[in-house]
Each structure stands twice: as C-alpha cells, then as structure tokens.
Amino acid sequence: xxxxxxxxxxxxxxxxxxxxxKLCTRVFQNLVxxxxxxKKDKSPVTIADYGAQAVVNSILHAAFPEDPIVGxxxxxxxxxxxxxxxxxxxxxxxxxxxxxxSSEVLQAIDLGTYAGGKKGRFWTLDPIDGTxxxxxxxxxxxxxxxxxxGQVQLGVMGCPNLPIQLSKPDGERGCLLTxxxxxxxxxxSFAPTSTDTQIHVSSTATTxxxxxxxxxxxxxxxxxxxxxxxxxxxxxxxxxxxDSQCKYAVIARGDAGIYLRLPVSATYEEKIWDHAGGALLxxxxxxxxCDAKGNPLDFSVGxxxxxxxxxxxxNGKLHDAVMDAVGQVLASKI
Ligand SMILES: Nc1ncnc2c1ncn2[C@@H]1O[C@H](COP(=O)(O)O)[C@@H](O)[C@H]1OP(=O)(O)O
Ligand SMILES: [Mg+2]
Ligand SMILES: [Mg+2]
Ligand SMILES: [Mg+2]
Numbered sequence: 001x002x003x004x005x006x007x008x009x010x011x012x013x014x015x016x017x018x019x020x021x022k023l024c025t026r027v028f029q030n031l032v033x034x035x036x037x038x039k040k041d042k043s044p045v046t047i048a049d050y051g052a053q054a055v056v057n058s059i060l061h062a063a064f065p066e067d068p069i070v071g072x073x074x075x076x077x078x079x080x081x082x083x084x085x086x087x088x089x090x091x092x093x094x095x096x097x098x099x100x101x102s103s104e105v106l107q108a109i110d111l112g113t114y115a116g117g118k119k120g121r122f123w124t125l126d127p128i129d130g131t132x133x134x135x136x137x138x139x140x141x142x143x144x145x146x147x148x149x150g151q152v153q154l155g156v157m158g159c160p161n162l163p164i165q166l167s168k169p170d171g172e173r174g175c176l177l178t179x180x181x182x183x184x185x186x187x188x189s190f191a192p193t194s195t196d197t198q199i200h201v202s203s204t205a206t207t208x209x210x211x212x213x214x215x216x217x218x219x220x221x222x223x224x225x226x227x228x229x230x231x232x233x234x235x236x237x238x239x240x241x242x243d244s245q246c247k248y249a250v251i252a253r254g255d256a257g258i259y260l261r262l263p264v265s266a267t268y269e270e271k272i273w274d275h276a277g278g279a280l281l282x283x284x285x286x287x288x289x290c291d292a293k294g295n296p297l298d299f300s301v302g303x304x305x306x307x308x309x310x311x312x313x314x315n316g317k318l319h320d321a322v323m324d325a326v327g328q329v330l331a332s333k334i
Contacts (some may be wrong), residue, residue: 006146006154009064010178013144013156014121016059018176018190020052020096020142021158024128026138027051027091035258039136040174047084049073050109052127052142058092058108059099065111067240070124070303071112072273079106085258086154118300121148126273130244132217137161145276155179155277164189164304166255170300177249177281187317201287201315202254206232209210210257210318213250215302216241220263221256221310224327228264229260232325247276251313258322259313264290269304284294288319292326292334 031044053073062068076189078085093099100108114122119237123146130140139161146154157177164172164187174190177199186196204210212230216220226239240256241266259282262268279297290296292310301307310330314322 004016004153006180007188009146009154009171010156010180012059012063013146013154014176014178015170016056016158017144017158019059019140020055020127021160021176021190023051023055023091023095024048024134024140024142024256025160026094028134032137034133036153042135043084043133045062045128045134047087047091048134049128049131050075050078050084050105051114053125054088054092054100054108055096056144057111058096058104058125060110061111061241068114068122069286070111070114070116070122072126072271073107073109075106078109097101106151114300116147116299118150118255119145123147124273124276125247126271129274129326130246133161133243135248138216139243141244141249143245143273143277145273145280147272147299151181151278151300152276152299153181155280157245157249157277158190159176159244159249159283160190162246162249166250166253167236173251179252179277179281179284181280181284183284185281187249187253189237201251201282201285203317204257204315204325205317207258207318207321208236210235211237211255212238212258212260213240213242213247214260215247216243219264221260222240222264225262225333226260228329229322229325230260232328245274245278248275248313249285250271252281253316254285254315257306257315257318259311260326261311262326262330263310269306270308270311272299272302275305279311279313281314286316287314288316290323291295292330294298294323
C-alpha cells in the first residue's frame, strides 16, 4: 500500500517536541519546589506552557510557513505580565538555536489560534498536556499532531517522566513516541543516539487479566462508571492512574489493555490537542480508539471533538467486550 511517509514533518516535529520537553524539565527542576506545590502555585506550569508553545510553533513555522496551528495557549494574559514574559523568553532561548525577542515569542505563541476544520492540513499542539501531573512531578506530555483533511496523519509525543519500561520505574525515563498513519508506532528515549523501536499493543484477549488505566483527576473521567465497567469485565486489579496522553502511550506499548475516559458532564467538549497524537499512536500500534458510543473520534469539526463524548482506547482484541460493558453501564447516561 502506498502512503505518505511525512518524513520531513516527522523530523521537524521530533526536533520541536524534544526541545520543548527539555524546556519543561528545566522549568520543573528550577521553578517547582515543595513550597510551590504546597501553595498550589501554578506559575511554573504557566511559564512552561507558554515557553513550550513558543518553541514548537517557531520551529514549525520556520519549516512550514504555510501550515496553520491549533494550539492550546494564546498570549492574551502573558502580554499583561512582563516578569512572566521575561522568564518565558529566557527559557525558550535556552533551548532554541536562533534567539527570539519578546515580541517574536508572543507572535509564535499566537500562531496557535487556528480554528481547525475539515479542509487542508494543520498542526495541533498541547505544549503541556497534564499540567497537574507536571506540578506533581508525575506524568505529562508535549503533544504534537498533523491533521490533513480531518484525519490525523502524524503524532509525536514527548513524555519526559515516562519510564522506558513501565515495569522498571527506577530505570531510564523520557520517551519520544511517534506514529505515522499506515506507518506504525515507535518509541525511542530522549538520548540523542537513541533510535526508534516499533511498539505494539498487548495481545491479551481476556478482560480479567487486563490492566486498565484512567485519569488521576476524578473531574476528567467518571471513575464510578469506570469501576462498574471494570467489575462487569471481571477486572479485579486496581486501575493505573496517570495524567495526560501518556495513557495512550502505555496502551500503545502494551503496558495496559484498556483506557477509559468516561463523560463527566453534558457540556465538556474534549479538545483535539488532547487526543490527536495519542489516538493515532494506539491505532498504529494495533489498537482501537472510539468514543463512549463507539463512534470514531472526529477531528474535522474545529478545535474540539464536539461530535464525541468520552474516549475508549483498547488493544483491539478486547474492544468489543469493553464496548459491551460501556454500553450497559452508560446506557441511560449518554
Ligand atoms: N473538565 C475536564 N474534563 C476533561 N478534561 C479536562 C478537563 N479540564 C481540563 N482537562 C484536560 O484534560 C487533560 C488531562 O487529562 P488527564 O486527566 O487525562 O490527565 C488535559 O488536557 C487537561 O488540560 P491541560 O492540558 O491544561 O492539562
Ligand atoms: Mg491537555
Ligand atoms: Mg495543556
Ligand atoms: Mg491547560
């Protein structure tokens, strides 16, 4: 089968995500302390969010000046706060080759205001997915994807705190995950000499043996419904709770077989940057992703997944059994 390999896009996206990941780790090491955590001070993650978006957008824009970007952040509040802006500029310049001025940083951030849609190609960026995980020193991800005519074609995700092997939490951390449509899913470490290894979902066909994962945050997914679904599936092990799109990564690598993100409110619309790269990773690793009703995720309707409610990702073999249980538990709710 012939298909686009997006090799140049992949190379540029990898470079951008690695540099932004480095920036995030630097912010965590220098600005997050016991006292910021105790005070629930969000300023470090705000600085990292803006810095990572400025770095990724400026690298993308230099390579593909015609490509629009749907990014999570904009510069409106940053323009009001000179001290924060100075820190963002300094950090961004610590990871890029060509130094940026303050106004270039602001402009780069605002390249992310595109509305999305079903025609043409655009990038979507979550500079830090899992802000709460970032502040806790747990999982977060820099997530970049390329969408063409409403379909995700390339996903590149940097997970600075994710162990290369989940079973070795004290081993090497920092994973770069890449998927190209019809081209497979891959992982490498952040080490410059590291090379891609193809990854696959788990081959488990028995729900009772499966590890399932869900959000840390009760406000992002209905954990009561997830527990009911797990019990219907005969799963007795507690869920693995993890922030961010790292959950898609662990499904794609076969560490877990089921990711449940169940609707918590009638009004919340999931954002495309929270799912585009992760969903392609699972698909290309041999798994399946859909919403709580079994519909495919629709990335062609703007900045949100307004045609979908919730997200279910599995290793594929378990998909029908999981969707059966989801249907029973959510029958009266969605
Ligand atoms: N009410 C909400 N429901 C679902 N997801 C949310 C909600 N509020 C924020 N998010 C986003 O969910 C993602 C994290 O989810 P998870 O619980 O899987 O870690 C993040 O993208 C977070 O934004 P952000 O990118 O600003 O952290
Ligand atoms: Mg996010
Ligand atoms: Mg974010
Ligand atoms: Mg946010």
